Amino acid sequence: MSDMSHTQAGHCVGHSKVDKTAKNAIESTQGWISGDITYTEVRIRLVDQRSGLERVNAKSGLVEVLWGSEWRSVCDDYWTYEAANVVCRQLRFLGFGATPILRGFFNADEPERYWLDDVKCEGYESSLFDCPHRGWGVDNCGQTERAGVQCLNESDIDVRIADDGDIFYLSGAVELRMGNEWRSLCCNHWTSEDAKVACRELGHSAEGAITIEAKAENGTNYWFDHVNCDGDEENLSACTYLRSTECKKGVRAGVTCLAAPSSGAFEN
Known part of the structure; x- marks a missing residue:
């Protein structure tokens, strides 16, 4: 030896x-209120990079967020390993070892719409929605800037x-x-x-x-x-x-x- x-x-x-417990206990309400409307249903999913269809139980794909009644993408500005880990943990995969996917896109007739941009996670958050960002629906992203993840189990x-x-x-x-x-x-x-x-x-x-x-x-x-x-x-x-x-x-x-x-x- x-x-x-x-x-x-x-x-x-x-x-x-x-202190993981202390960090996870901090609840962020940023972006949950828009005008006079409060949205209570916020979900996340992965979709196929080619078809745009949801990939149920898949470990990789482009990230989409449901806010209110509309699914939109997440922009890859500031999209890091820490953000990918948070998404994978939220999807009940391992919360480490995730790989961020950048420059994701799929062919579509309409311009891409984003819910989140400049998402800055530390990696310990229990939800992507606890991470700071520009604000719901505020972005400066183009058609080929969709964020994705590759998770591990x-x-x-x-x-x-x-x-x-x-x-x-x-x-x-x-x-x-x-x-x-x-x-x-x-x-x-x-x-x-x-x-x-x-x-x-x-x-x-x-x-x-x-x-x-x-x-x-x-x-x-x-x-x-x-x-x-x-x-x-x-x-x-x-x-x-x-x-x-x-x-x-x-x-x-x-x-x-x-x-x-x-x-x-x-x-x-």
């Missing part, structure tokens, strides 16, 4: 974590450890598969709550889970630099993330897990 070290204050756990995610342990413990860098690609997690904001969830998902005991720093090799690629678990989740896919392909600290997040009692690893 020459390339591993226990986490100290100022390293992996040196930053305060975001649990079958698209897997976790493994670059193992440096033995039969009594598992220790190493945490690696996450999204789609067909394995990448590391950055050590920034990596805490004992995150380590507990990683160990639990891997079939080891969550009790006694320890965060460690794992040395990054040349060319190491990262998915996220901010994992935010409460500690009682069954898997890392239930936690929230901030997406980043960079890691300023240059250290991978890792864990040391004790073998689960049921594994028989402690038997003589």
